[in-house]
Amino acid sequence: MTNLxxxxxxxxxxxxxxxxxxxxxxxxxxxxxxKEVFSAEVQNQVFAISLFLGSITIVGGTLWAFxxxxxxxxxxxxxxxxxxxxxxxxxxxxxxIRPKDLPVVAYPMxxxxxxxxxxxxxxxxxxxxxxxxx
Numbered sequence: 001m002t003n004l005x006x007x008x009x010x011x012x013x014x015x016x017x018x019x020x021x022x023x024x025x026x027x028x029x030x031x032x033x034x035k036e037v038f039s040a041e042v043q044n045q046v047f048a049i050s051l052f053l054g055s056i057t058i059v060g061g062t063l064w065a066f067x068x069x070x071x072x073x074x075x076x077x078x079x080x081x082x083x084x085x086x087x088x089x090x091x092x093x094x095x096x097i098r099p100k101d102l103p104v105v106a107y108p109m110x111x112x113x114x115x116x117x118x119x120x121x122x123x124x125x126x127x128x129x130x131x132x133x134x
Contacts, residue, residue: 027050031046031047031050034046048105051105051108051109052105052108054112055108055109055111055112056108056112058112058115058116059108059111059112059115061119062115062116062118062119062122063115065119065122065123065126066080066083066121066122068122068126069122069123069125069126072125072126072129074122074125074126074129075121075122075125079121083118083121083122086117086118087114087115087117087118090114090117090118091110091111091114094110094113094114095107095110098110
């Protein structure tokens with residue numbers, strides 16, 4: 001849903017939102033089919049790859065939102081750097097209190113979840129500007 005909201009805020013409108021929703025539905029159907037057809041090892045591998053790609057997409061979308069807000073001068077350099085420091089601090093805190101047997105797949109997810117914490121700092125001014133523009 002985060003990625004769909006970023007697509008909507010990008011100004012690309014209905015076609016991109018339609019592609020995003022279609023992609024999510026296709027992903028869900030694909031995961032169900034993989035569960036029925038392939039072995040447990042293949043299922044785990046596909047699940048790990050999809051978690052990694054989803055995490056990278058969220059981090060990329062967050063960085064894109066910050067770049068777009070900075071380009072439109074909705075964020076000051078000070079706010080951008082403070083958000084980056086907050087993001088790094090949340091990631092370090094998550095790594096510091098992690099369980100000992102945490103799988104490798106969890107680290108990109110930690111980056112993505114911490115990116116979701118700071119995303120509203122860039123997405124809110126973009127949403128307000130988009131709403132005023134309509």
